[in-house]
Amino acid sequence: MTTQNETVTQRQPGVGVPPHEAVGLSPDQVIAALRGMLLAREVDDRLWLLSRQGKAHFVITSAGHEAIQFGCAWAINVGVDYVVPYYRDMALAMAMGQTPLDMLLHAMGKRDDPASGGRQMFGHFSSRKLRIVSGSSSVGSQIVHAVGLALAFTIKGETNIAALSLFGEGATAEGAWHEAISFAGIHQLPVVFVCENNQYAISTPHSREVPVADVAIKAAGYNMPGVIADGNDIFAVYEVASAALNRARSGGGPTLLEFKTYRLRPHSNADNDLKYRTEEEVSDWWRRDPIKRLADYTLAHHLIDATALEEMRAAVRAEVDQATRLAEQAPGPGLDTLYDHLCDHSPR
Numbered sequence: 200m201t202t203q204n205e206t207v208t209q210r211q212p213g214v215g216v217p218p219h220e221a222v223g224l225s226p227d228q229v230i231a232a233l234r235g236m237l238l239a240r241e242v243d244d245r246l247w248l249l250s251r252q253g254k255a256h257f258v259i260t261s262a263g264h265e266a267i268q269f270g271c272a273w274a275i276n277v278g279v280d281y282v283v284p285y286y287r288d289m290a291l292a293m294a295m296g297q298t299p300l301d302m303l304l305h306a307m308g309k310r311d312d313p314a315s316g317g318r319q320m321f322g323h324f325s326s327r328k329l330r331i332v333s334g335s336s337s338v339g340s341q342i343v344h345a346v347g348l349a350l351a352f353t354i355k356g357e358t359n360i361a362a363l364s365l366f367g368e369g370a371t372a373e374g375a376w377h378e379a380i381s382f383a384g385i386h387q388l389p390v391v392f393v394c395e396n397n398q399y400a401i402s403t404p405h406s407r408e409v410p411v412a413d414v415a416i417k418a419a420g421y422n423m424p425g426v427i428a429d430g431n432d433i434f435a436v437y438e439v440a441s442a443a444l445n446r447a448r449s450g451g452g453p454t455l456l457e458f459k460t461y462r463l464r465p466h467s468n469a470d471n472d473l474k475y476r477t478e479e480e481v482s483d484w485w486r487r488d489p490i491k492r493l494a495d496y497t498l499a500h501h502l503i504d505a506t507a508l509e510e511m512r513a514a515v516r517a518e519v520d521q522a523t524r525l526a527e528q529a530p531g532p533g534l535d536t537l538y539d540h541l542c543d544h545s546p547r
């Protein structure tokens with residue numbers, strides 16, 4: 200039984216050991232993650248421009264959440280574990296193998312959008328191959344799907360596999376969230392719950408959605424450990440996410456992880472965040488941008504030099520330019536597919 204609550208706020212790596220080495224990551228893995236995070240941010244930037252041009256009708260950002268999502272991706276056994284994300288997880292989908300073109304086709308509603316063939320609003324990431332499960336737009340509903348998957352693994356006797364679901368702190372106020380996590384706690388299912396706590400649920404601050412200072416505290420009521428880490432520290436995220444996934448895969452039961460971060464942009468392109476938070480608060484968090492933090496780390500530890508970093512930024516921009524051109528030229532869904540996936544009795 201796991202009733203103890205554990206809190207990790209600061210890692211204590213061995214003296215003189217760089218944090219990436221302390222958690223067992225190679226320089227190549229760190230550089231690949233940095234490139235991936237830059238790529239995800241470039242796609243994010245591009246989506247906002249495309250929305251202003253009327254080419255992407257709905258845009259929702261992962262800017263600020265990249266360290267959480269890339270840190271978790273390191274810990275996921277991609278193609279084996281099932282991941283049930285939410286609309287904030289574009290960087291996670293990319294960290295797991297989806298491309299800028301996949302994201303742009305999805306955002307522009309094109310035929311070859313891998314998430315939905317141009318049917319869904321942006322943010323419903325999915326891939327059978329990568330085992331990314333598409334969710335509903337109802338906040339908190341994806342947790343139920345992850346728990347259902349974990350129950351299925353248990354019933355079928357599948358071992359060495361876990362489900363992982365991600366959500367915001369606002370989602371932890373939803374009934375479905377409590378029902379799902381309670382069931383996982385009772386049956387000690389192989390599932391990891393990841394709260395990306397960015398302090399707001401659109402305009403509602405944490406204190407008006409969550410009655411305790413830390414979401415992780417809630418874990419105690421559901422018979423599982425709750426762990427808090429700095430969501431802007433990719434190595435801390437990886438360390439706690441891999442421990443939780445390994446525990447789940449080896450029959451140790453569920454864990455609730457809470458990663459503290461901040462949404463750097465408005466909730467979506469339909470939101471004006473300066474109506475409910477100050478410019479000072481937002482700029483303070485831009486100074487703590489997790490991508491800048493990792494870039495500074497790689498420079499300080501001589502994993503990359505300034506010239507190579509600039510070349511990487513330019514290559515990333517060129518890759519997203521090319522993907523944008525391809526997505527703009529790509530066809531939309533055909534009219535003859537209008538009723539596909541809707542019902543068996545279409546008028547065709």
Ligand SMILES: Cc1ncc(C[n+]2csc(CCOP(=O)(O)OP(=O)(O)O)c2C)c(N)n1
Nearest residue numbers: 287336337338367368369370397399400401
């Ligand atoms: C059941 C439900 N209620 C309300 C909404 C409208 N809504 C969409 S996103 C959102 C905020 C959720 O905040 P949080 O869970 O903290 O995630 P974040 O967007 O901050 O990452 C709300 C209220 C919804 N989609 N579904």
Ligand SMILES: [Mg+2]
Nearest residue numbers: 367368399400
């Ligand atoms: Mg939130």
